[in-house]
Amino acid sequence: MVETPWLTIIGLGEDGPEGLSPASRDALTQAKVVMGPPRHLALLGETLAKQVEWPVPFADGLPLLLALRGQRVVVLASGDPFCFGAGSVIAAHLDRREWRAFPTPSTFSLAAAQLGWRLEETLCLGLHAAPLARLRPHLASGARAIVLLRDGHAPHALAAWLCAQGFGETRMTVMESLGGPRQRITNAPAQALPNRDFAHPLCVALEVAGNGPALPRSSGIDDSFFETDGQITKRPIRALTLSVLEPRAGLRLWDIGGGSGSIAVEWLLTHPTTQAVAIEPRADRAATIRRNADRLGVDRLQIVEGHAPKALADLPRPDAVFIGGGLSDGMLDHLTTTLPQGTRLVANAVTLESEALLASAQARLGGTLLRIELARAAPLGSKRGWKASYPVVQWAVVL
Template identity: 40%
Template structure:
C-alpha cells in the first residue's frame, strides 16, 4: 500500500493562526503548495513552490500527481470534503495516498452566526453550478445556507425567489467569516440592493408571499409544466416515480421525454440526480428545457434522437422510464444497459404499445398494472366523474 504523500488542508480567514499545530507544520515544511490566490495569501512567508488552480480543473490532478515524492500540500477553504475540491481529487488519486485536515466549514460558521441549528438547515451551493438547482427547496419556513459564486449570487437567488412568490424572504450575506474583515449584509429578496463582496455565504429564510408556488418535490401539478397535452399525468407520474426509486447521484434515461415531467421529478427527488431525455421533436425538447429551468432541474440533458439508436454510448442508467416510442428493440436495449438491482418502468396508452408491454411482462416478469383515473368535473349544474385515458404500466427490476 502506498504511504500518504498528499495533504489537503482546510484554511480559514484567520490564516495560519487558525490551523492546528500539525497543519501549520505541514504548510511550513511543504515543498509544493497548491491553491487559489486567496489560499496562498492566507499562508504567507512559506518557501514552498506555489501552484495556482488551472482551468479546466482536471489538469490539476495531473499537476498534483507530477509532484508525488515531494512534500505536497493543497490548501482549500474550510472542510475539504464539503462542496470542495477534495472529492474531485479523490476521483484521480487513491484515498490511501491522501490525508485530509478539515477546518471549520463555512456552513458551520454561518449557522452559528445566524443562530440556526445546522441539522435543520438545507446546505446547498450555487458555486460552479446553475443557481436554479436550489428551486426545489423553496417552501415556507425553509432555511438555506448557500455557497456562492461571487457578488452577483445574492441578486440571482433573490430573483429566483421573487419569481416564484417568495419575495418577502430574508437574505443575509455573511462575508469573510472568522476573519478581521468579517461583515454582514441583510435585506429581502424583492428589491434586493446591497453591494456585497465576492467571498461570502448566503443565508436564506424562505417567506411565502400570497402568490407563492408551494410545490412538493414530486407529484407536481400538471399545470406547472409547459406541455402540449401529451404529458404523463400527475397520478401516473407519481406511481412511476415510486417504482423508479430516485437516489442521490442516480442517472435516469427518460425515453420519449416529451415535456420532461418524469425526468424533472426524478432530479427533484434525488440530490445530485441526473436525467437524460431522449426526444425527437424539437418543440417538446424546448418545452422540457424551459420546464427544467423553472422547476429546478437545470442539469437535464436532452438528446435529439429516437430509441434504441439514441441510447448508444450513454452513461449506464440506474433507472429507465419509457413514456414514448415503445418497441421490443428499445426495451431490450434498456434491459441490457441497466445496472443490477436497477429499475425500468414503461407506460402504454395504445393497444399496439400495450401488446409490447404484455410481451415484455411474459418474458421478463415484473409487475403489470392498468391505471385509470376519474376526476370530478361539472355536468351542467351538477358534477360527475370524467375518466382520463387509461395507462398500462409495466415495472421491472433487474436482479443481476
C-alpha cells in the same frame, strides 16, 4: 513508523495562518511547494516554500499538482476542503496513502455560529459553481438554508431570482469574509437587498418566506410546474408510474419518449444522487425538457435527442427504464434482450395496438399488468357528471 504523505491539504480561514493548527504549521514549514488560489496565498503571506498559483479553470491545476508527486507539497483550500471544496476532487486522483488533510471550520459552521442555527437542520448548498435553481426544490416558507456564492455580484442575482419565484420576503443574511478582519454581515429581505457591492468570499443565509409555490415532496407534483405542449404524463398517472419505478438514491433512469420530461424530472427530485437520461426525438420537446429540468433545479438531467433504440447505444446502463412514447415491438425486443438482469422496466400504453404489445410482453416475461381508468367531475348541462379520460394500461416488470 508511518511515512508522512507527500501531499498535505490545508483548510485556511479568513484569519490566515493565525487559525492554523500546530500540525498544519509543521506541514507548511516542511513544504517545498505551496499551491493555492491567489487569495489564499495572499492570506498565507511569505513562505520559504515556492508558491504556485492554482490556475483557472480548476481542472488545469491537477496536472501541475501531480507533476510534483514525491516532493513535500501543501495545497491550500477554504475551511473544510471536503465540504463543497477542492479536497475530494484532488483525493480522487491519488492513492489514500499519498495525502492527508487538516481542515478548519467550514463556512457553514462559521455561519451557523453567527446565526445560532442548528446546522443539522439547515440546508447547506454550494452554488459557487452551480445554477441558483438548485435551490428550487427546497423553497418553502420556513425553510432555512446557507449557500455559498461565486462572487460579490451573486447576492443580487439570488435576490432577484427569489423574487421571481414568489419568495421576495425571504430574509437574506449576506456574510462576507467570515472569521477574518474584513468580516461584514448584512440583513435584508430579498426584495429590498441594499444596492451595494459585496466582497468575496461570501455566503448567504436564507430564511425562506413568501407566497411562491413550494414543490411537494410526494410523487405527482401539479402539472402546472411543467411547460408542455400537451405531451405529458399527467399527474395521477405520473404518481402511479413513479411508484412502480421505485426511485432510490444513486439509481439511474432512462425516460424513453421524454415529452415534457415530467417522469425524469420527478425521478431526479426524489434524491440528489439519482441520475436520469431523457430520450426524445423531437428537438422542440428536447428543449422543453431542458427548460423544465433547469427551472425545477435538476439541471443534472442528461437529454439525448434521437430515436430509441438507436439513441440508447452509448448510454450508461440504467437501473430503471420508462417507456412513455414510441412503444413498438422492436423497442421492447431490444430492451428485454439487451438490458441487464434486475433492470426495472415500466411502460404505459393508451392505444389498443400498444395495449396488445404490453399484453403479449407480460404473457412472455411476466410482471404486472394494470389498467388505470380515471374520471373527473365536469359540467353536464346545469349539473355535473363524470368525464372519463382514456384508460392507460401499464406493464411493470423486473427483467
